[in-house]
Amino acid sequence: MDSPRVDDLSTALFSAISLVVRRLRQTAAPGEPSLPERSALARLDRNGPATAADLARAEQISPQAMGITLASLEERGLVERRRDEEDRRRSVTVVTEAGREALRLKRSARAAAIAAGLADGFTDEELRTLAAAAPLIQRLAEKI
Template structure:
């Protein structure tokens, strides 16, 4: 095993490069003007469908008041729409508008195109194999720790 200094340096470098990649992908998608909370709400609604503001706040670990402000800004921007909750007439659900869904899908496509172009233009076949192996390692790092299940 590497010594602690190497692990600390690797951890720091990984954190920095992951953050830079995240910012670059957001810029490529054209959603750099959205906050991290707004992007999280948009993604959650695309992946899981309509939700109430309270459900979104719980899912994202935010205070309900903060989530209300986040949702309101996205409704004002035309990214989300509000409609009555079909299960509770007193509640309101939010969902992606057609424009919001279209913008998100275009953003995902732009990110993928940038990645493919960059990988194909800047890396050799051997380097691409190394990156493929590194992606698998990062994926493994993100899996739940089996010790936490005990």
């Protein structure tokens, strides 16, 4: 079998991933963190404390937009600001236990939605193919 053309594959992946993201966004419950808020929470949970500027760069948004996002999260007790232990002149944001719980609940809801979809009509071979593709999609996301 010939290798797929990169342009064709990128278009197909973009379309498929966009549809998955749109469907998962539809599972949002009122009052839960928005997508930018979840993204910032997840990054803090994965990578540990960070400055607002570092988060803005990582999320590819303006520092002002990140400031608004963090203020909303802080107001709801999902993150807190602390003095940076390495440079006491600046502050870093850390995810709180309530923030971790909000992430866990949302991950559980999205994972359950995906599991229900996978359980409905995928063959064992298709499930193995998706299992093999998952780390590759993760690696692709990290390179974008």
